[in-house]
Amino acid sequence: MSFSIEKIKDNIGVEIKADKETLLSGKHSTEIREALEANGVFVLKEINFTSEEQLEFTKTLGHVIDEGEGGIYKVTLDTKENEHADYLKGAFYWHMDGSTLDVPILASLLNGFKPSETGGNTEFCSTYVGYEDLPEEDKAAYKDLRVVHSLAAAQYYVHPEPTLEQISTWNMMPSRTHPLVWAHESGRKSLVIGASASHIEGMDYEEGRALLHKLRIHCTQPKYVYSHKWTKGDLVAWDNTGTLHRATHYPANSGRMMHRTKLEGEEPIA
Numbered sequence: 001m002s003f004s005i006e007k008i009k010d011n012i013g014v015e016i017k018a019d020k021e022t023l024l025s026g027k028h029s030t031e032i033r034e035a036l037e038a039n040g041v042f043v044l045k046e047i048n049f050t051s052e053e054q055l056e057f058t059k060t061l062g063h064v065i066d067e068g069e070g071g072i073y074k075v076t077l078d079t080k081e082n083e084h085a086d087y088l089k090g091a092f093y094w095h096m097d098g099s100t101l102d103v104p105i106l107a108s109l110l111n112g113f114k115p116s117e118t119g120g121n122t123e124f125c126s127t128y129v130g131y132e133d134l135p136e137e138d139k140a141a142y143k144d145l146r147v148v149h150s151l152a153a154a155q156y157y158v159h160p161e162p163t164l165e166q167i168s169t170w171n172m173m174p175s176r177t178h179p180l181v182w183a184h185e186s187g188r189k190s191l192v193i194g195a196s197a198s199h200i201e202g203m204d205y206e207e208g209r210a211l212l213h214k215l216r217i218h219c220t221q222p223k224y225v226y227s228h229k230w231t232k233g234d235l236v237a238w239d240n241t242g243t244l245h246r247a248t249h250y251p252a253n254s255g256r257m258m259h260r261t262k263l264e265g266e267e268p269i270a
């Protein structure tokens with residue numbers, strides 16, 4: 001019944017070393033939740049959870065969102081395995097999950113069921129530390145800014161010349177305006193940016209987009225990033241409220257298959 005938490009990098013990521021039984025008992029769920037919030041990402045190397053165990057473990061950390069097959073969603077580019085696989089190509093660009101929701105999801109847990117032989121890392125950056133390291137005058141300038149997030153903004157990365165049908169499908173998901181700086185109940189602050197960030201409300205459109213890209217470039221500097229190279233059976237979880245993530249390129253026919261569970265959000269962006 002061993003349990004330990006070790007930092008991977010100063011600004012992001014910890015590795016949790018524990019056996020399955022200890023993890024599934026929920027005995028350390030408070031510590032794990034705290035480590036996730038403080039470090040953005042945790043890794044369980046080659047834990048080899050079955051789907052049932054992944055669900056059980058996720059439940060020890062919060063409320064599981066019911067999606068996919070009983071809470072397990074297949075992340076793959078194989079359309080035979082997931083009919084919405086094309087939509088998942090948006091994951092190649094830095095993003096938050098559920099940024100068009102009033103309450104974005106708290107966390108995602110990815111189980112490396114079958115990694116790609118080439119590429120296919122999952123990368124994370126901390127928008128907490130990225131914000132904290134900004135010059136004070138920038139923090140003051142961003143204090144009251146609001147960002148419009150939309151599914152369409154994220155999908156234009158994948159389909160720069162979409163059909164009108166694609167655009168109308170994307171637009172069925174309403175856009176959502178959030179503060180640029182999320183003041184969390186914990187007292188920490190993070191930036192609400194990523195591929196779904198379309199523009200800044202009330203600011204010249206191009207000027208606002210340039211600012212959003214400047215902040216994305218700032219937060220994705222190597223010192224704020226952890227890049228996970230998958231071994232089969234790894235489980236990696238991220239705090240979706242204070243990180244961005246993306247997948248690095250991998251071939252669509254690689255067979256890469258990740259099983260994802262999600263924890264419901266607990267706090268609106270304010």
Ligand SMILES: [Fe+2]
Pocket residue numbers: 091095096097245
């Ligand atoms: Fe994602």
